[in-house]
Amino acid sequence: MSEAINKHKQWQGKIEVISRASINTREELAIAYTPGVAEPCLEIQRDESLAYEYTRKGNLVAVITDGTAVLGLGDIGPSAGMPVMEGKCALFKRFADVDAFPICVDTKDPAEIVDVIAKISKSFGGINLEDISAPRCFEIETELQKRCDIPIFHDDQHGTAIITAAGLLNAVRLTGKKMGQLKIAISGAGAAGISIARLFLQMGFGDIILCGSKGAIYDGAPYINEVQQEMSLLTNKDKITGSLADIMVGADVFVGVSKPGVVTEDMVKSMAAAPIIFAMSNPVPEIMPDLAKAAGATVVGTGRSDFPNQVNNVLVFPGFFKGLLSVRATCVTDGMKEAAARGLAAVIQESELRPDYVLPDAFDPRVAGVVAAAVAEEAVRAGVHRINFLPAHDQPAANR
Numbered sequence: 001m002s003e004a005i006n007k008h009k010q011w012q013g014k015i016e017v018i019s020r021a022s023i024n025t026r027e028e029l030a031i032a033y034t035p036g037v038a039e040p041c042l043e044i045q046r047d048e049s050l051a052y053e054y055t056r057k058g059n060l061v062a063v064i065t066d067g068t069a070v071l072g073l074g075d076i077g078p079s080a081g082m083p084v085m086e087g088k089c090a091l092f093k094r095f096a097d098v099d100a101f102p103i104c105v106d107t108k109d110p111a112e113i114v115d116v117i118a119k120i121s122k123s124f125g126g127i128n129l130e131d132i133s134a135p136r137c138f139e140i141e142t143e144l145q146k147r148c149d150i151p152i153f154h155d156d157q158h159g160t161a162i163i164t165a166a167g168l169l170n171a172v173r174l175t176g177k178k179m180g181q182l183k184i185a186i187s188g189a190g191a192a193g194i195s196i197a198r199l200f201l202q203m204g205f206g207d208i209i210l211c212g213s214k215g216a217i218y219d220g221a222p223y224i225n226e227v228q229q230e231m232s233l234l235t236n237k238d239k240i241t242g243s244l245a246d247i248m249v250g251a252d253v254f255v256g257v258s259k260p261g262v263v264t265e266d267m268v269k270s271m272a273a274a275p276i277i278f279a280m281s282n283p284v285p286e287i288m289p290d291l292a293k294a295a296g297a298t299v300v301g302t303g304r305s306d307f308p309n310q311v312n313n314v315l316v317f318p319g320f321f322k323g324l325l326s327v328r329a330t331c332v333t334d335g336m337k338e339a340a341a342r343g344l345a346a347v348i349q350e351s352e353l354r355p356d357y358v359l360p361d362a363f364d365p366r367v368a369g370v371v372a373a374a375v376a377e378e379a380v381r382a383g384v385h386r387i388n389f390l391p392a393h394d395q396p397a398a399n400r
Contacts (some may be wrong), residue, residue, distance in 0.1 A: 006162040013124050014086040015093070020056075033316070050384065052125070052328055061100040061321050062124045063088045066113055068133035069156070069191075072282050078104035081131055088130060096318030096368045098325065100128070108145075110136045118147040123216075128317065131366045134190040135227050151324045151332045157195035158337055159313040159320070163359070164278055165199050165341035166257060167311060170348055170358035171276045171299040172205075177252055182206030183272065185251040185275035187244050187286060188258035189217050189228050196255060200371045201234055201339055206229075208235040209247040213258075216240055216247050245270070252276060260284035268295035275300070299355050308356035315344060315360060323375025328386035341375030 023030045030036050032355035040054040052058040068074075070083040076369060085102030092100035101124075105116055116126060117140075127150065129141060137154055144152045153159075172179060182205050186193050189212035197208045210217040210231060217224055218239045221234040240247055244262060248254060249270045256279040258264065263286040277292045279285035289300045289307050301309035320340055324332070347360045347370055360367050379385045 002105065002171065005192065008083060009210065012378075014083075015100075015267055023164050025367055045066050051122070052386075056099060057123065058125050058328060059097075060124050061092060061098055061126045061128050061324055061325075062103050062117075062120070063092075063118055063128045064103045064105060065129075065132055066105050066108060066133045067131065068108060070131040070208070075133065077205065079108050080231055085130060088128070091218070091314050092318050092321065093317040094318075096322040096372070098260070098318060098321050108136075110139050111167065113140055115141045121148045121150055124150060126151045126321050128309065129156075132155060132191075134194070135225050137191045138194075138227055145331060149330055151321075151329050153320065153324075153332050154191065154195075155313055155317050156353050157191045158199075158306045158332070159316040160192040160257065160280070160311075160340045161195040161199040162320070163311050163313055164196050164345065165203060165205075165338075166279075166315075166344035167278060167301050167359045168200070168205065168253065168255075168276065169341065169345040171253075173350065174353045174355065174358060175274045175298055177274070177276075180204050180206055182252045183194060183250060183299065184208045184253040184255065185244070185247045186210045187254070187256045187262060188212070189224075190257070193255075194227060196232060197235060197259065198340065199334075202334055203338055203341070206252070207237050209251075210235055210242055210264040211244045211247050214283065216242055254278070254286075255376055256280055256286035258286060263287035263292075265291050265295035268297055271296075274298040278309075278311055299358055301359065303361070309359050310362065311359065312362050314362050315367050316340060316371060319371030320367060320375050323372035324379065326372060327376045327379045327388065329375075330384045332383060333382050335382055336375045339374040339378040340371050342385040343370045346370070352387075 023029050023032050044050045044054060063085045065081045067076055067078040070076050070081045070084055082104050089102050091099035092098040108111060129290050132140060141152055141154045145266055167294045184206060186197055189210040193210055197210055200208055214223040215230050218241055219233050227293055245267050248267045250272055253276045258281055260281050275297050276299045277297045278286050278301045280303040285302045289302060299337045301311050303311050347366050380388060
């Protein structure tokens, strides 16, 4: 067996429930459970917001999947997705001291998924959607935002967009390229690619061209879905058609959230001077870093931990939810995503920037606190908070 199989068999799950209450005497039992527990129940009945005071709701996130787009494995089903959801929960605890619980839903019907999540949402302070296929994930997130009074965050979309935007901010600083004047080619027009494009547009990076499996996304293309058609009206201002190779000609930036090996050295050579490459297909990127650098790339990032500039969502979601929970946010806003990206980028000082260091290391103890503060401050500014508490820039509990 591989080491991963051996460890998972040994662990028999990566998380467990630990009681925060001492229950060693009859008196303690009576306080934690009946009859004493009736008192907080009645208080919450009178004022539902007290659930944040008397229960773990204020630090509890549900990590939910239907198993339709698990990592690079595709539609493997809810049970097979459980190891990933457990792993995500372990990362929440390790990097931000946020408690998270994995929930795998056995249906592919978007309406049913929405209904299930909405009906259990009162137990949680936030919902992290995970590994749900596009374009269903857009509908599910949108409907949940309407029905729930807690933040809904699809990490495959927004976490990926935030970390990529942070990396690009620093790559632009390093290369001296001009914000607003970049030509950006994105390979992959699903959940991650579209969310990245939306955040890039919001932050004013420049013109973006999305490319799906059948070619460039442009207004009226016969092979695009409704969400892609919406994006075609906001991107690809020159209405470039053709393949990925065609849209990469003269591009300053390539972002890959698609398939292994779809980018060649010649395609990198066709880009503008000092090209920036974020090739994030996992475990094999769209182009390997050594090939991209040999072809002239200045900055190269991948999703892998064995190369510099790892584009790893663990730099985003623990701190992002820590910030949401710290002010008991009611929703996620576009402003929070931008604030998180800018905060994360700023972790690396100007003097520290170099081609192999445009993103912090996953174990950098500063990251979660910086991201949390940025998100919390923006939530307060936008008026989508229940309390005004802002988190300190401290290390997660595991490091204290």
